[in-house]
Amino acid sequence: MALINTKIKPFTTQAFKNGEFIEVSEKDVEGKWAVFFFYPADFTFVCPTELGDVQDKYAELKSRGVEVYSVSTDTHFVHKAWHDASDTIGKIEYTMLGDPNGVITTNFEVMRPGVGLADRATFVVDPDGIIQAMEITAEGIGRDAEDLLRKVKAAQYVREHPGEVCPAKWKEGEATLAPSLDLVGKI
Template sequence: MSLINTQVPEFKAQAFHNGKFVEVSNESMKGKWSVVIFMPAAFTFNCPTEVEDAADNYAEFQKMGAEVYIVTTDTHFSHKVWHETSPAVGKAKFPLVGDPTHTLTRGFDVHIDADGLAYRGTFVVNPDGIIKTLEIHSNEIARD
């Protein structure tokens, strides 16, 4: 079943954002376009380059009225350390969302049960919280 034109699942998660821990929820996504980018885990080979690419283009996302959310199955504490130790991830000015309970990965249908990780997935969500486009692919393929 496709998630196109479905409501973002209800969730509350902790994120590292601009030097602080913050709560992110389905409600906080409403009122603006959102780009939700799932990655398997912090500290992997490809993920920092994908975060850096989103960070390098973040101003364009903001000009279009969109917020970016990076989600991995790690904790928000891991994301703090990842942000502080990786020059690529350190560029991120958007929330780095932790999903250790796998609520988001399951809700967006990108969870890999056998590994406890997420597939690489990108979702564009409208201001009403409706998924309008998505791309999901295998983890050995990085996004450009």
């Protein structure tokens, strides 16, 4: 899993967004921040809690110039059916990518071998299409959109402030570090 600092690979797929089916490719991601939010399957248990949590932070992510793409190996038709059937999923405004052929899931190296489902994984991608952060958890461990937002803020800060880095638990507005020889062994 050496995906950090690598460019996302090409893909084209059908998606569901705002009551419509649309086509999405890696070209749609170019020039903006993006989050790819992989989950095993629609109509499951942990997945809707996570997707709903991301929706709760979507307006703030959008205000920071970040687009969210949820991804499962379900089709865009299944995404629509889930959107229509579930109160939680019915609130989702971000793009739900269908990946029935597994291209995107395989590109991000989160396809479960022999199962045809994605691992629970999150990727933060910068405007150059480079993966800046990733998180993968086991099937039963849900993720936290608040921490995702913190990682996005840190990635954006580091990009905008070359020579500075964000320490553990860094929150926007807090002090950063400027790595130097004088700092070695002082922390």
